[in-house]
Amino acid sequence: MTDDVILKVRDASVTFDMERGESKVLNDVSVDIYRDEILGVVGESGSGKSMFAEALLDAVVEPGQLTGEVTYYPRDGDPIDVLSQTPEELRAFRWEEISMVFQGAMSSFNPTKSIRGHFVETIRAHGEDKQSGMERARELLSDLYLNADRVLDSYPHELSGGMKQRTLIALSLVLDPEVLVMDEPTAALDLLMQRSILRLLNEIQSKYDLTIVFITHDLPLVAELADRLAVMYAFEFAEIGTTSEILNGAAHPYTRALLNVTPNIEAPVEEMQVIEGSSPDPVNVPAGCSYHPRCPLATSKCQQSDPEYYDVGEDHQARCHHWKKARREIELSQREQAGRSR
Ligand SMILES: Nc1ncnc2c1ncn2[C@@H]1O[C@H](COP(=O)(O)OP(=O)(O)OP(=O)(O)O)[C@@H](O)[C@H]1O
Numbered sequence: 001m002t003d004d005v006i007l008k009v010r011d012a013s014v015t016f017d018m019e020r021g022e023s024k025v026l027n028d029v030s031v032d033i034y035r036d037e038i039l040g041v042v043g044e045s046g047s048g049k050s051m052f053a054e055a056l057l058d059a060v061v062e063p064g065q066l067t068g069e070v071t072y073y074p075r076d077g078d079p080i081d082v083l084s085q086t087p088e089e090l091r092a093f094r095w096e097e098i099s100m101v102f103q104g105a106m107s108s109f110n111p112t113k114s115i116r117g118h119f120v121e122t123i124r125a126h127g128e129d130k131q132s133g134m135e136r137a138r139e140l141l142s143d144l145y146l147n148a149d150r151v152l153d154s155y156p157h158e159l160s161g162g163m164k165q166r167t168l169i170a171l172s173l174v175l176d177p178e179v180l181v182m183d184e185p186t187a188a189l190d191l192l193m194q195r196s197i198l199r200l201l202n203e204i205q206s207k208y209d210l211t212i213v214f215i216t217h218d219l220p221l222v223a224e225l226a227d228r229l230a231v232m233y234a235f236e237f238a239e240i241g242t243t244s245e246i247l248n249g250a251a252h253p254y255t256r257a258l259l260n261v262t263p264n265i266e267a268p269v270e271e272m273q274v275i276e277g278s279s280p281d282p283v284n285v286p287a288g289c290s291y292h293p294r295c296p297l298a299t300s301k302c303q304q305s306d307p308e309y310y311d312v313g314e315d316h317q318a319r320c321h322h323w324k325k326a327r328r329e330i331e332l333s334q335r336e337q338a339g340r341s342r
Contacts, residue, residue, distance in 0.1 A: 004034055004035040004036075005032045005033065005034060005035070005073060006033055006034065006035040006072065006073055006178065006179060006211050007032070007033040007056060007070065007071070007072055007073070007098075007179065007211075008032050008033075008069075008070070008071040008073070009029060009030055009031050009032075009033070009055070009056070009068070009069070009070050010030045010068055010069040010070075010071075011028045011029070011030055011067070011068040011069065012026055012028070012029045012030070012052070012055045012066065012067070012068035012069070012070060013026050013027060013028055013029070013066070013067050013068055014026035014048075014051045014054075014055060014060050014064050014065065014066050015064070015065050015067075016063060016064055016065070016282075017063065017065075018283060020283045021283045021284075022283070023282040023283045024235060024282055024285070025048050025051050025064070025235055025282045026048050026051040026052055026055060026066075026235050026236075027048070027234070027235040027236045027285070028068070028236065029048075029052060029055075029068075029235075029236055029237060031230060031237065031240065033179075033211060033213065034211070034228075035073075035075075035178075035209075035211055036205075036209050036210070036211055037211060037212075037227045037228060038201075038202075038205060038211075038212040038214060038225055038226045038227050038228075039211075039212070039213050039214070039226060039227070039228050039229075039230060040214050040215075040216065040219075040222035040223065040225065040226030040228070040229045040230070040243070041053070041213060041214070041215045041216070041229075041230045041232060042215075042216055042217065042218070042219045042222055042229060042230070042231055042232065042258070043217065043231060043232030043233060044217060044233075044275075044279050045217060045279075046279055047232045047233055047234065047235065047279060048232055048234075048235035048236070049183070049215045049216075049217075049232055050103060050183055050215070051064070051235070052215070052232065053100065053181050053183045053213065053215050054066075054100075055068075055070060056070060056082070056098060056100075056179075056181055056213065057082070057090075057093070057094050057098050057100055057181065058070070058082050058083050058085065058090055059094070059100065066083065068083070069081070069083065070082040070083055072093075072097060072098065072179075074097065074178065075178065080093070080097075092126060095122065095126055095172075095175045095177060096126060096175045096176070096177060097177055097178055097179065098177055098178070098179040098180075098181060099172040099173065099175070099177040099179070099180050099181070100172070100180075100181040100182070100183070101168055101169065101172050101180070101181070101182045101183065101185050102183055103183040103184045103187070104188075105168055105185075106161065106164050106165060106168060106188065109156035109164065109168075110156070111155065111156055111157060112155075113155075113156075114152070114153065114154065114155055115151050115152050115153075115154050115155070115156070115159075115167055116134075116152040116153065118171060119133070119134060119137045119152070119171060119174060120133075120134070122171060122174055122175065123137075123174060123175070126175055128175065133174060133175075136174055136176070137152070137170060137171075137174050138152075140169075140170035140173055140174065140204075141166075141167070141170045143170075143200075143203065143204055143207065144166040144167075144169060144170055144200050144204070145166070145200065146163060146166055146167065146170070151163065151167055161188060161189055161193070162189055162193040162196070162197070165185065165186065165188075165189060165193075165197060166197065166200065168185075169182075169185075169197075169200075169201070169204070173204070173208065173210075176208075177210075178209075178210070178211060179210070179211045179212075179213065180210050180211070180212050180213070181212075181213045181215070182201075182212065182213070182214050182215060183215045184215060184216055184217070185197070185214070186198070186216075186221070187216070187218075194221060195224075198221070198224055198225045201214075201225060202225060214226060219258050219259065223243055223246075223247060226243050227242065227243060228240065228241065228242050228243060228315075229241065229242075229243050229246045231246070231252065231254065231255045231258065233252075233254045233279075233290065233291055234279065234280045234285055234286075234290035234291065235282060235285070236290075236319075237319075238252045238254050238255065238291065238318065238319050238320070239251060239252040239254075239255045239316075239317065239318040239319070239320075240316070240317055240318075241312075241313060241315060241316030241317065241318075242314075242315055242316065245313050245314065245315070245316040246316070247259070249312070249313055249316070249327065250318075250326075250327075250332070251310075251312040251313070251316070251318035251320060251323035251324075251326055251327055252291075252318040252319065252320045252323065252326065253291065253295045253296065253297055253320060253322075253326045253330055254275075254291050254294075254295075255318070256326060256330040256332060257275045257330070258275070259332055259333075260330075260332060260333050261275060275294065276294060277293060277294035286303075287303065287304070287306075288301075288302050288303045288304050288305055288306055289302040289303075289305075289306060289307055289319070289320070289321070290306075291320075296329075296330065297322045297325055297326060297329065297330070299321075299322070301321050302321055302322075305321070306319075307319040307320055307321050310323055
């Protein structure tokens with residue numbers, strides 16, 4: 001792929017001190033995110049996806065403790081050490097460089113404020129010119145196939161779920177950020193609306209040269225959009241690679257199980273918990289490979305030694321001692337070919 005890295009994450013960890021012990025809900029995650037790519041982050045509920053998203057913007061909520069390094073490389077200018085910014089720098093950074101649509105953010109609209117009021121407030125809070133900011137708002141709303149004037153004059157309750165979500169995307173882009181992080185942005189919408197939002201994101205991405213990090217439990221959905229997929233298991237990435245590498249040559253038994261849970265992009269979305277066994281408790285993550293208690297291929301090596309990344313293909317890594325065997329022995333059910341061609 002490209003060497004043009006926009007976000008470099010090294011050993012990012014999030015811990016909570018619990019009565020039962022230290023809970024590590026993001027475990028030394030390292031990854032490079034490339035400029036203008038769409039990276040899909042997938043995994044079961046509670047695997048640490050939101051923690052990863054929040055780490056990118058230094059937005060982990062107390063009492064969570066975030067450590068490690070996150071470096072942001074703007075198109076022009078010096079790299080920014082995200083985790084050592086002052087609160088004021090961080091406030092600007094979060095909308096102007098990296099913007100995030102949080103899980104459940106649709107309910108964060110203030111019901112007593114018009115949509116126009118939400119845009120004006122955001123533009124003003126960042127000291128931007130109101131007129132040019134509102135011009136951009138209008139353009140973004142129409143890019144998202146909304147009637148800009150009608151939406152701006154509306155109150156949140158007057159918009160449907162799909163309209164609200166698109167408005168939220170426009171709002172998150174109004175200060176022209178380089179990166180958009182979206183945490184389960186379509187979970188509350190029906191399947192058709194999810195698909196249409198995905199198509200719109202694709203268009204918006206290329207028009208504005210955005211880098212998008214799209215977080216979801218829904219692998220088939222994000223596979224339609226993402227250039228690369230990062231599969232999260234037990235608070236770290238089990239596998240990362242281009243979408244077509246992952247769909248056609250997944251090397252981690254967990255990824256192969258995920259693909260078989262939702263074998264076909266047309267199939268009804270099923271809960272991922274149907275993979276036998278349960279996901280690990282962050283206070284008590286299994287030693288060795290954290291997936292070994294659920295893995296059909298586990299050996300004593302897996303119980304003892306935590307696998308590093310193995311190179312399993314072009315721009316494709318997996319943390320499994322037995323990745324070759326996984327490909328040979330864990331068959332993938334018939335799937336439609338998905339994946340984005342650019
Ligand atoms: N304030 C907190 N105190 C302690 N543990 C927490 C706190 N917030 C989250 N966690 C734990 O962190 C882990 C990772 O949570 P995270 O929200 O990142 O998961 P997720 O993969 O995004 O799941 P989901 O898809 O359900 O949102 C979970 O085990 C969760 O219970």
